[in-house]
Amino acid sequence: MKLLITGFEPFHDHPLNPSQVLVENLPDQHGNVRLIKGILPVHHIQGPEKLLTLLHTHQPDAVLALGLAANRAKISLERVAINLMDFSIADNAGVTITGQPIDPNGPTAYFSTLPLDNLVSALKYAGIPAEISLSAEAYLCNQVFYTLMHWVSLQSKAISAGFIHLPALPEQAAMTNQPMPPMTLNQLIKATHLIIDTITHTQAS
Secondary structure (H helix, E strand, O other): OEEEEEEEOOEOOEOOOHHHHHHHOOOOEEOOEEEEEEEEOOOOOHHHHHHHHHHHHHOOOEEEEEEEOOOOOOEEEEOEEEOOEOOOOOOOOOOOOOOEOOOOOOOOEEEOOOOHHHHHHHHHHOOOOEEEEOOOOOOHHHHHHHHHHHHHHOOOOOOEEEEEEEOEOHHHHOOOOOOOOEOOHHHHHHHHHHHHHHHHHHHHO
8 A cells, every 4th residue: 555645845934844854764665665755845736736746656555644733633634625825824935825716617625535533533432632623724824735646536546635633842842932832743643644544434334
């Protein structure tokens, strides 16, 4: 089984992005699962383009796209990607976008194909705070999520794919006076292994 897992580079006032740090600290193989790892630019054109290149090149059986939600205390498994770009924070090219569709001809929304209920149950059972989120917001995370699920919708095989928002790392929280509930890298790695195992078992059943 091939699983593509992506993170984002640092952006805005975040000198670290836990999704990048996590992806770079994962092994290339987890059990029978080959991990294909990629880091996406925080750029409204280059980010989705790089994701599509990885998808077309590797044709994965499952995809986990990861990003930072610094104000969230739990791992947030996103349920829905919406066809909207509304960037109140500029991307790394300095671009802000207000109220534009990702795809003018695309559907209003796509839903994650990850086994969300099973994933949340597995994470909570392991003592890792987790939740299903109904909003991936309207920044690059949502844009990449929508792009991913559009690609999935065009494939002839069923693919488990979706977006997961991660809390900040402790070293990020230490650098700010803003409320930023952290989660350690070891917790994030443990959570990712559990997520991969749950996806594998769900697909096999």
